[in-house]
Amino acid sequence: MRETESVQEARRAMDICNACRYCEGFCAVFPAMELRREFAAADLSYLANLCHNCRGCYYACQYAPPHEFGINLPATFARVRAETYEEYAWPKPLAGLFRRNGTIVSLAAALGMALALILTAAIQDPAVLYSPQHGPGAFYRIIPWWLMVTLAGGSFLFAVLALAMGFRNFWRDTGGRPDELTRGRPLALALHDILTLRNLGGGGGGCNDTGEHFSTLRRRFHHAMFYGFLLCFAATVTATFYDHFLGRVAPYPFLSLPVLLGTVGGIGMVAGCGGLIWLKVVQDQAPVARRLLGADYALLVLLLLTAATGLLLLALRGTGAMGVLLALHLGIVLSLFLVVPYSKMVHGVYRSAALLRHALERNPKPADHPTDRSAGSTA
Amino acid sequence: MVDLSRLYDVLVVGGGNAALCAAVTARQAGCSVLVLEHAPKPLRGGNSRHTRNMRTMHKAPTSVLTEAYLEDEYWDDLLRVTGGQTDERLARLTIRATADALPFMEACGVRFQPSLTGTLNLSRTNAFFLGGGKALVNAYYATAERLGIDILYDTEVTDLVLDDGFVREAVVTSKGFPERVRAKVVVASSGGFQANLEWLKQGWGPAAENFLIRGTPYAKGRVLRNLLDQGVASVGDPTQCHAVAIDGRAPKFDGGIVTRLDCVPFSIVVNRNGERFYDEGEDVWPKRYAIWGRLVAQQPDQVGYAIIDSRAERLFMPSVFPAIKSDTIEGLAEKLGLPPAKVAATVRAFNAACRPGPFDSSRLDGLRTEGITPPKTNWARDISVPPYIGYPLRPGITFTYLGVKVDENARVLMEDGRPTANLFASGEIMAGSILGKGYLAGFGMAIGTVFGRIAGREAAKHARN
Structure with a gap:
């Protein structure tokens, strides 16, 4: 991680936090901080990505503005995180896409939709496009199967590769070794933290989702979105399996596994994304890095559109609107796959990596024990 | 909108822990309550904002406290730090009541955590607030708002008009405008005078100009002064303060x-002239930091300089300010603005007086100097491995001891011993009754919480009569 103004500000804050430590019950960031006395840029990258932005520390902070120390960790760490996304992006020439990310993601989504609609309309016979299609292969009469598979598969594989390279860059920069990735217990601990969002718990009483008061809404919305996304992904995998190995060609009946998974997942994503967008609108803006909100909104709206058009397609697949909706939905899915490695979505990769690093720090091999000694002192 | 023309049942002066405990308790008893907080909202909560835990009696382990901490041990701890400058009846009442305070606090939304780093020695005696004192203050304010207590920030009470032991009205400045507030009962929970440098100078002379105030700048002692000037009985040394x-x-x-x-x-700690002035290794730091506040206050310009070598750097909690470093003692002295030759001579003399032996930072290791004055009686290891590191020290004032005298019902007493008719007090403004000297970690919050609840209860009882 390079030295930047945000990194320096994070270091100033951490020096103060590390002398105070009142927040250590809130989340993983503070116990991780306490293992250190000096904060290299890479340490701050790790801590910033460990931060889940629950904002508990901001409201509890005796040094928050207007105190002259002016500590605002949620905003400070959000700025550092955004810079780490750029820092670890792969391939390097595309790192700049993180600079005006809200605009980039929105444009990509708009272009994806427009392109899909225009190409479909241009290539496809209007008689087919605007008339109801029934029976096996109905979708492929609108967009050919080979094209769907090539575009979806290609963009998906590229996204996986780019995210994996980002992970590698983060892991190396924060001092990780490849062999650490295979230790079972830390992996299990990290997986537990990722899947439960334990650190969005504010130490038990909830987070400051909208302001001074505590709630668990953000955690629940995120769960709805995250697990909804996984269900949709499972639906796609199941459908692929049906198609390739069982010879059953889409569309599938409502009471089939792919459609049920997709429906439940889609509803989860719509509810989750909608809820998260609503929270961002009504939240107290003081602990927010407002410059970065665009990227958050862009990705949330894109995910919301993905799920909403999918559900709409399901509802109207027997009508003449199916053709246009299918093109629209696939255009959005394609844009999503394309922008994933260059959107807010990457937070999942670095957050997970940071949680794994934290689990490793909490469970050092005997030889790795931290050497810091903190003498006893009291408030 | 708060209507200041109405007659409130209970007026609470102040906005810290003690004030809010009183306000919430009185409101729960059915009273209309107005809270006047001098600070603006972001800085509300007085010194409670900087606290972290409450010393709590308990007979068996709880969710956040280990083992047991019984009344007699608690009392012995208090007796030791105060050297007997306490009121046994009020102190024991406070100690006993801390046992019942936790459920009240939890019901008000205060959350606790197991004590973690740096404070393990307190996990048995002190309950730690999750997020610290500001989180606690936020919880009380949220509860107060939920219960319908009126709160005015940026509102200073300048005069509680006493008439034969009866508070007629409160003269206040609210957001810059003069107002008068009437209430059947008043609870004064407006803290000590530690942020009032002019007042501190009366005890310390011009030296007080160089003191740093660790807590809120709003603890000016205006209500305390006002009450004492009107014949309210005082307790505690009028000049003393807890200095670290x-x-x-x-x-x-x-x-x-x-x-x-x-x-x-x-x-080793040297003064502005580069000379040592006290045994730095007399005891562990938690037992000596208050003495050092006083020691530094007595040095020229009220400043001291601690000098260590690189081996000692990791033996204590990191400081928030950067260590001042140099590869030579003379270079370090120069950076600290001290006479280099003199500091070098002091270090040489100290090093020559150090004796070989095992150094152990975790206990009183008995490694002492021989042949210098003052001696260093523990951890006397020579300062010889560069880089050398220095930190400036100043006296930091935590709180003052002077307060108003109260009885066991938190009722304020007049100089002639008669009780006031409708005036109660809680928190730092009356803590001198119980803590007349020294300090016991987490005891200020214990007094504030216990007497806040008593004051609220008694105020409600009185208001409804």
Whole structure:
């Protein structure tokens, strides 16, 4: 991680936090901080990505503005995180896409939709496009199967590769070794933290989702979105399996596994994304890095559109609107796959990596024990 | 909108822990309550904002406290730090009541955590607030708002008009405008006078100009002065304050916990002239930091400089301000603004007086100097491995001892011993009754919580009659 103004500000804050430590019950960031006395840029990258932005520390902070120390960790760490996304992006020439990310993601989504609609309309016979299609292969009469598979598969594989390279860059920069990735217990601990969002718990009483008061809404919305996304992904995998190995060609009946998974997942994503967008609108803006909100909104709206058009397609697949909706939905899915490695979505990769690093720090091999000694002192 | 023309049942002066405990208790008993907080909203909560835990009696382990901590041991601890300057009846009442305070606090939304780093020695005696004192204050304010208590920030009470032991009205300045407030009963919970440098000078002379105030700048003691001037009985030494040696670069006000500097036992401390003046290794730091506040206050310019070598750097909690480093003692002295030759001579003399032996930072290791005055009686290891590191020290004032005298019902007493008719007090403004000297970690919050609840209860009882 390079030295930047945000990194320096994070270091100033951490020096103060590390002398105070009142927040250590809130989340993983503070116990991780306490293992250190000096904060290299890479340490701050790790801590910033460990931060889940629950904002508990901001409201509890005796040094928050207007105190002259002016500590605002949620905003400070959000700025550092955004810079780490750029820092670890792969391939390097595309790192700049993180600079005006809200605009980039929105444009990509708009272009994806427009392109899909225009190409479909241009290539496809209007008689087919605007008339109801029934029976096996109905979708492929609108967009050919080979094209769907090539575009979806290609963009998906590229996204996986780019995210994996980002992970590698983060892991190396924060001092990780490849062999650490295979230790079972830390992996299990990290997986537990990722899947439960334990650190969005504010130490038990909830987070400051909208302001001074505590709630668990953000955690629940995120769960709805995250697990909804996984269900949709499972639906796609199941459908692929049906198609390739069982010879059953889409569309599938409502009471089939792919459609049920997709429906439940889609509803989860719509509810989750909608809820998260609503929270961002009504939240107290003081602990927010407002410059970065665009990227958050862009990705949330894109995910919301993905799920909403999918559900709409399901509802109207027997009508003449199916053709246009299918093109629209696939255009959005394609844009999503394309922008994933260059959107807010990457937070999942670095957050997970940071949680794994934290689990490793909490469970050092005997030889790795931290050497810091903190003498006893009291408030 | 708060209507100041109405007659409130209970007026609470102040906005910290004690004030809010009183306000919530009175409101729960059915009273209309107005809270007047001098600070603006973001800085509300007085010194409670900087606290972290409450010393709590308990007979068996609880969710956050280990083992047991019984009344007699608690009392012995208090007796030791106060040297007997306490009121046994009020103290024991406070100690006993802490046992029942936790459920009240939890019901008000205060959350606790197991004590973690740096404070393990307190996990048996002190209940730690999750997120610290500001989180606690936020919880009380949220409860107060939910219960329908009226709160005015940026509102200073300048006069509680006493007429034969009866508070007629309160003269206030609310957001810059003069107002008068009437209430059947008044609870004064407006703190001590530690942020009032002019007043501190009366006890300390011009030296007080160089003191740093660790807590809120709003503790001016205006209500305390006002009551004492009207014949209310006082307790506690009028000139004394709890002073701790802290990092000399701390802000003038509100630096709080991060300004602490725990390096003294592993250092030598010199004054502006480069001379040592006290045994740095007399005891562990938690038992000596208050003495050092006083010691530094007595040095020229009220400043000291702790000097260590690189081996000692990791033996204490990190300081919030950067260590001042140099590869030579003379270079370090120059950076600290001290006479280099004199400091070098002091270090040479100290090093020559050090004797070989095992050094152990975790206990009183008995490694002492021979042949210098003052001696260093523990952790006397020579200062010889560069880089050399220095920190400036100044006295940091935590609180003052002077207060109003109260009875066991938190009712304020007049100089002639008669009780006031409708005036109660809780928190730092009356803590001198119980804590007349020294300090016991987490005891200020114990007094504030217990007497806040008593004051609220008694105020409600009186208001309804």
